[in-house]
Amino acid sequence: MKGNLPAYHANPPVDSLVLYKIRPARVVSVGEKIEIELEGGHSKRVRAKDVEVLHPGPLRQLADLTPQTGELTEAWELLEGTETTLRELAELAFDAFTPATAWATWQRVAEGLTFSGTPNAIRAQTREAVEREQAERAAKAAAERDWQDFLARMAAASPAPEDAPRLAEVERLALGQSERSRILEALGHQQTPENAHRALIQVGYWASHHNPHPRRCGAPITDADLPVPELPEDERLDLTHLAAYAIDDEGNQDPDDALSIDGERLWVHVADVAALVAADSELEREARARGANLYLPEGIVNMLPAAVTDRLGLGLQPVSPALSFGIRCGEAGEILDVEIHRTWVRVERLSYETVEQRLDEPAFAPMRTITDRFRAYRTARGATSLDLPEVSVRVVDGRVVIRPLPKLNSRALVTDAMLMAGEAVARFCLDQGIPIPFATQAPPENGEEPTDLATMYARRRGFKPTRLMIEPDRHAGLGLDLYTRATSPLRRYSDLLVHQQLRSWLAGREPLVASQIVERIGESDAASVAIRRGERLSNQHWKLLFLRDNPDWRGEGIVVGREERRAVVLLPELAMEARVRIRDEVSLNQSLRLAVTEVDLPGLTVNFRILG
Known part of the structure; x- marks a missing residue:
């Protein structure tokens, strides 16, 4: 066909403009493999099937692919619903088929809005298809802006009321009902129930004292609601x-x-x-x-x-x-x-x-x-x-x-x-x-x-x-x-x-x-x-919440076990077990005076230090 590019079944000519993945490239030499020059002066050796010819050249340098002024929109309106080639489309829009106009034309085709296809088979989309695609792209762009705005509010710990449905995704992870959260991933947090718990408290979706553990364990959190029969008339x-x-x-x-x-x-x-x-x-x-x-x-x-x-x-x-x-x-x-x-x-x-x-x-x-x-x-x-x-x-x-x-x-x-x-x-x-x-x-x-x-x-x-x-x-x-x-x-x-x-x-x-x-x-x-x-x-x-709300708490811990550089202690006042870092040797049943240093409620951990 007159407007088609020549078919290069073996290798493209030297100095031709080729498409490598989605980037323009110039053929430098042809041998067992093809050496191409990419933007920035980098070179690469590729196979013939890895590139597609956009223009046979000569293209002396990629810098010659300067922006072009043409009538691609008018060309689309003229060709709507029909098929053409890269050469014909470039000549129609720019009155010339050069490496620069070929690249400018292909960039428009690659956008996928008004044109689609390959260099030898380009389809000019119908107006209905273009309008539908434009609407979809606009909606996608609006959704992306909304998503980025939401992430910014999360990072600032100031969610809006309309963010509640999205935060339900984080809540499912916090309750162990799912294994991942796109929101935590986007914010750069490890996707664990504990991190989800922290995030929900930070943004105020959960109160700071919220107890997620019964639901996370799969326990029922409401009473059974069933009819109860009358007492039978047994002999008693x-x-x-x-x-x-x-x-x-x-x-x-x-x-x-x-x-x-x-x-x-x-x-x-x-x-x-x-x-x-x-x-x-x-x-x-x-x-x-x-x-x-x-x-x-x-x-x-x-x-x-x-x-x-x-x-x-x-x-x-x-x-x-x-x-x-x-x-x-x-x-x-x-x-x-x-x-x-x-x-x-x-x-x-x-x-x-x-x-x-x-x-x-x-x-x-x-x-x-x-x-x-x-x-x-x-x-x-x-x-x-x-x-x-x-x-x-x-x-x-x-x-x-x-x-x-x-x-x-x-x-x-x-x-x-x-x-x-x-x-x-x-x-x-x-x-x-x-x-x-x-x-x-x-x-x-x-x-x-x-x-x-x-x-x-x-x-x-x-x-x-x-x-x-x-x-x-x-x-x-x-x-x-x-x-x-x-x-x-x-x-x-x-x-x-x-x-x-x-x-x-x-x-x-x-x-x-x-x-x-x-x-x-x-x-x-x-x-x-x-x-x-x-x-x-x-x-x-709730014991940890008590300690968090009483940071000046002081109490007794009885040593009931020893581990490397740690003592296992029981706190009688709280009936709680803890591990405390020690520098000196301690004996079993020794009493230690303890103070709270840090409480991590989502992680269910507390750190104590020894007083005196």
Whole structure:
């Protein structure tokens, strides 16, 4: 065709203008490879297929490719919708086909707006296509300006209200729901949940005290919202004549156990949750998917709807339905027998502090005698008693309140009564062939008897986690050959499952089989992992927030471990573990006076220095 460039199947001529990638180049020499000169005087050896001829030359120097004045727009209007060549287009627009006009023409084609194609096949776009492309380019340019303006606001920590949808992308990374953020990448930050957390606080999208950990762990953050059925009309043993006491921390919102004494028999009454939450019901599946209540310093997220607690919480109504375990112990603390009944009980709610002052009264002294014998029984069988510091962490009116939990005899009484019920129910179910999840724990690797804070710390670290198994086995930490969790069905799914099995047996129905128990426990255990991790990280979050808001804090740290140039310390006042840099040798159980130097809330770390 007349207007076509010659086809150079082998090599382009010397001094021709060629296109190398998107840049102009001059052919310097031709051999096995082609030597080309690029802008700036640089030369390069390339293959023939790596270049495309724009003009056969001669082009003596690239500096000759000076800007040209022509009529390329008029040429497009004339050629609209047709096809042409680089030579024809240059001659039409500039009245000449020279290396300079060829390059000026190709630059217009490369823009891709009015023309497109190759040097030998250039398409003049239709007006509709050009207008559409112009609109798209304008929109893209506006979006890029908007993006750059947004990044500038982020860098200045002053986002606009309309930036909230974009910041949701950063929030997803901060919550562990995605692995990358284009925004953090553009700002030059490493894409981690911690950095996303910092960015969201810096720009005010999250409050400085925001706790992301439950959601980041995958724990539910709202209560279940499901209808609750009416209580069935079961036949129940009336125990309302017995004084029953629900003993718990002040302000407890879900009282699910209470104690009575009847001669030599200690009654442990437990909220009859399985009466409303039947196996395979929607409520049961919801509880199974959650695993347990989520206890946070800022509040509780219940695994069951609040209406279940309102109806069944012991002492929340004048008379409460319960599943009651009547236990009789021998002189050595061993369990002699247990009765299990669906009951009515009349419960008074008391705090540990109140009961502590009344332990010698007739209402509580017999209970304490029985539970003391049972504790001695467990101790003789290897139970571990760890006197490690514990605290209550609460957020009250936006302020973090940390209160040490005193070692009360009333608390020990209730704990031992619940453990007694757990052993009694486990033995009853084993004797009756009722499949339940048994709570088991292997002995610790460190068998040293703990006598001080450091050895208690080491002993706790040596324990394996408690496991729920369909086959009975020993719980080493509790000193019990058989044990199950059966006293917290409002708060924990495994307890609810045990209650469902007991109610089926009491009603003469077939309980779930072992394989069904294993399946349900596996599902709830997976959910409980998120709950426990969310609780642990949330407690650490609020403790660090307390330290951040109290930069002048001074406190005691007890050395419980030693690492290279660091001491592992427990802070009793905060029930918190930390690592402190040391210059001098320290001994286990040594007391160090500490001060805060830096708190990194998103990173969940705190640095202390030793005073004196």
